Amino acid sequence: MSWFSDTISSTLGRKVLMALTGLFLIIFLLVHLIGNFQLLHADDGQAFNIYAKFMTSNPIIKTTSYLLYATFIIHIVWAILLSVQNKKARPVGYAVSAAATNSSWSSRNMGILGTIVFIFLVLHLKHFWYEMHWGGIPTVMYDGVEFKDLYAVVNMAYGELWYVVFYVLAMGGLMFHLYHGFQSAFQTLGLNHPKYTPVIKGVGIVYSIAVPAAFAAIPLIMFLRTI
Amino acid sequence: MRIKLKVWRQKNNKDKGGFKTYDLEDISTDMSFLEMFDVLNEKLVRQGEDPVHFDHDCREGICGMCSLYINGKPHGPKQTTTCQLHMRSFSDGDTITVEPWRATAFPVLKDLVVDRSAFDRVIQSGGYVSVNTGGVPDANEIPIPKKAADKAMDAATCIGCGACVAACKNASAMLFVSAKISQFALLPQGQTERKTRAEKMVAQMDAEGFGACTNTGACSAECPKEISLTNIAMMNREFFGAKLSSDNI
Numbered sequence: 001m002s003w004f005s006d007t008i009s010s011t012l013g014r015k016v017l018m019a020l021t022g023l024f025l026i027i028f029l030l031v032h033l034i035g036n037f038q039l040l041h042a043d044d045g046q047a048f049n050i051y052a053k054f055m056t057s058n059p060i061i062k063t064t065s066y067l068l069y070a071t072f073i074i075h076i077v078w079a080i081l082l083s084v085q086n087k088k089a090r091p092v093g094y095a096v097s098a099a100a101t102n103s104s105w106s107s108r109n110m111g112i113l114g115t116i117v118f119i120f121l122v123l124h125l126k127h128f129w130y131e132m133h134w135g136g137i138p139t140v141m142y143d144g145v146e147f148k149d150l151y152a153v154v155n156m157a158y159g160e161l162w163y164v165v166f167y168v169l170a171m172g173g174l175m176f177h178l179y180h181g182f183q184s185a186f187q188t189l190g191l192n193h194p195k196y197t198p199v200i201k202g203v204g205i206v207y208s209i210a211v212p213a214a215f216a217a218i219p220l221i222m223f224l225r226t227i
Numbered sequence: 228m229r230i231k232l233k234v235w236r237q238k239n240n241k242d243k244g245g246f247k248t249y250d251l252e253d254i255s256t257d258m259s260f261l262e263m264f265d266v267l268n269e270k271l272v273r274q275g276e277d278p279v280h281f282d283h284d285c286r287e288g289i290c291g292m293c294s295l296y297i298n299g300k301p302h303g304p305k306q307t308t309t310c311q312l313h314m315r316s317f318s319d320g321d322t323i324t325v326e327p328w329r330a331t332a333f334p335v336l337k338d339l340v341v342d343r344s345a346f347d348r349v350i351q352s353g354g355y356v357s358v359n360t361g362g363v364p365d366a367n368e369i370p371i372p373k374k375a376a377d378k379a380m381d382a383a384t385c386i387g388c389g390a391c392v393a394a395c396k397n398a399s400a401m402l403f404v405s406a407k408i409s410q411f412a413l414l415p416q417g418q419t420e421r422k423t424r425a426e427k428m429v430a431q432m433d434a435e436g437f438g439a440c441t442n443t444g445a446c447s448a449e450c451p452k453e454i455s456l457t458n459i460a461m462m463n464r465e466f467f468g469a470k471l472s473s474d475n476i
Contacts, residue, residue, distance in 0.1 A: 007470040011399075011439045012429055012463055082439050086397035089331050089438030095233075095246065096324045098299030099396065102448035108396055110441060184442040190467065192460030 014082055019185035021075040026182060028068055029211055036218050045151025046142055052150045056132060076118060083111050106176040107184070116173030120166070127157055158222040171216040178208035228254050228319040232267065234279055235326045237335055244335070246324075256315040260303060261286060261293065263314055280338040286310040288451065291386030294393070295339055296326040301390035301449050308388065308451045328389055330398035332435040345435040346387050346403060352431035353424035354407045356416050375413050382410040384452040391446035391454070397438030402446035404432045405462035406454045412465055422469035429466050 007013045035055065038048040055061050099108055106113065131137050131153055138149045157163050182204030186192070191200070229252050237244030251270075254263055261283050268278035284292035288311040297303035303312045317323060327335050332345040371379075383406070391402035408425050411417025417424070440459060447456045 003470060003476050006430070007467070010429060010466075011433050011437075012466050015439055016463070016467070086399075086438040086441075089398035089436055090329050090396075091331060092329050094296060094299065094326055094329055096299040096326070099445065101300065102394060103396075103443035103445040107441060107443040180442070187442050187456065187460050188440070188463060190460045190462075190464035192457045 011085070014078055014085075015188045017074060017078050018082065019188035021071045021078070022181050022185045024068075024071045025075060026178070026185075026207070028071075029215075033211055033214055036215065039151065039154060039218055040221065045140075045149065045155065048151045048154070049140065049147045049149060050142065052132060053147050072121070076114075079111065079114055104180065106180040110177060110180060113173050113177040116170060117177055120170035120173070123166075128154065155222060155226075158219040159226040161223070164219045164223045167219045168216045171212040174215075175208055175212040178212065179205065182208055228256060228314065228317070230254055230263075230314075230317065230320070231322040233322060233324040234339070236279070236338055237327075239337055240334055254314055256313070258314045259286070259310055260295070260297070260312040260314065261310050280336075280340045282340050283310060289386060291388035294328050294341065294343075294388060294390075296328060296393055298324055301328070301393035302388075302451055306449065306451060306453070308386075311451075328393040330389075330392050330437070332398065332400070332437050333389060333392060341389075343387075343389050345437070346389065346400070348435065349400070349404055349428055349431045350387075350407065353420065353427040354411075356411060356420065358416055358419060360416050369415060371414060379410045379413040382406040382413070382454065382458055385410075385450075385454050386452060388451065390449050390451060392437065394445040394449035395438065395440075396443060396445065397441060399440045399446070400432050400435070400437040401440040401459050401462065402450065402454055402456070404428055405458035408465055409458045409461045412461070421465070422473035423475060425462070425465040425469040426473060426475060429462070 008017070035051055038051045039045070041047040128150065132148060132150050135153075137153055139146050140149045141147070158167075183197075183201045186197070186200045191197075229250070232249045232251060233246050234249065235244060236247045249267055251263070251267060254266065258266070261281070264279060264281060271278045282292050282294050284290045286293075288308045291308075293302075293309040295302065295309045297309070297312070302309045304316050305312050325339065327333075327339045328341045328343075330341075333341040333343055335341050385403060385406040387403060389400075389403070392398050392400050395402075408428055411424060412421055442456070442459075444456055447454060
């Protein structure tokens with residue numbers, strides 16, 4: 001099996017892991033967004049709470065969620081590994097750099113953008129994911145069945161201006177991260193073709209703007225409803 | 228024209244090095260960048276100082292020997308080799324900063340000269356064909372579609388100067404290695420060693436300590452031979468295809 005470990009530990013292997021986990025996270029974002037739209041129903045959170053219970057109890061979703069946790073960890077750990085390797089490849093930098101003339105800003109700052117998204121992720125998990133699983137959150141009854149009132153927790157967080165501002169800024173970081181990452185993942189997988197690459201790039205631009213914008217719109221709308 | 232040159236001076240591989248500033252007057256706009264350096268060096272020799280060491284050979288833009296990181300860009304402001312860069316690309320009174328290529332795999336030997344033999348070792352690991360290709364065959368004797376021949380030729384125009392490594396924020400050599408893998412993978416003569424070549428050249432690239440690719444595209448944008456990023460995608464296909472299907476365990 002040395003051929004397998006050689007492949008995975010090679011520079012190309014590491015990059016492919018980044019691409020595959022990145023693409024899986026891109027799909028996850030869309031699923032998460034569709035779920036978040038439940039927050040906008042004018043039903044005091046019933047649709048959202050039912051959805052949240054389904055997402056934490058359905059066996060298929062639960063299994064997939066473990067894959068998702070692993071994906072996040074691999075994407076983050078391998079990003080650190082690659083950043084260290086890349087730093088080692090050029091320990092002495094240049095005195096003058098004109099990088100802006102040959103490459104996009106987001107492509108050169110994926111690490112910083114990723115770190116912004118990571119900080120957001122940690123707080124986001126603490127506020128909602130941890131609370132839903134292990135926190136003491138209030139419950140509500142719908143048709144005689146008890147549900148955790150995650151909506152109340154979300155609604156309270158989105159009523160705080162600092163949290164909404166932080167959320168919107170983090171989505172800005174995600175936007176630039178996806179703007180480069182989406183098409184970059186396909187290139188790393190070797191999928192560069194005169195027929196499909198323009199389509200991938202076009203879809204990537206639309207996706208990277210639309211999805212974070214839609215995510216950011218939800219807390220904004222909910223904040224505006226509270227005032 | 229008058230220019231101020233900020234040049235990296237470093238006695239040897241062990242020396243820490245630093246910038247030294249030189250003022251030059253009466254530089255002709257028709258001079259090439261290297262001719263301007265010749266003028267500086269003649270001046271330094273007359274003054275009994277050590278001339279600035281830099282790599283150069285053909286001065287025709289085809290050998291890949293010249294380097295220099297000029298004002299933040301490999302080969303300077305024009306997408307060509309340093310020897311084909313002319314002083315008319317600068318303005319009177321400009322300060323021009325000249326640095327060596329920076330990469331662990333390209334150690335500085337002296338001043339602006341770096342050791343690029345890492346590229347040679349990558350080529351030695353698999354960048355060749357072991358079949359006799361004979362003399363120039365008659366047209367259409369070997370079944371190579373024109374499109375494939377053009378693509379292979381586009382990849383083969385890489386002169387191995389290392390501007391891709393110098394430009395890349397990760398000092399990655401993927402544009403170079405991918406061009407060398409592609410040029411053979413596209414032609415029938417390269418098929419025999421196709422898989423082993425991709426495996427060995429990528430392994431040697433990693434062993435030399437080059438960085439990973441972030442797909443910034445800086446390499447291709449700065450390449451004097453305009454090698455395309457599609458070669459890197461092709462290398463990835465070649466490498467993973469080879470790893471999955473070759474009998475090298």
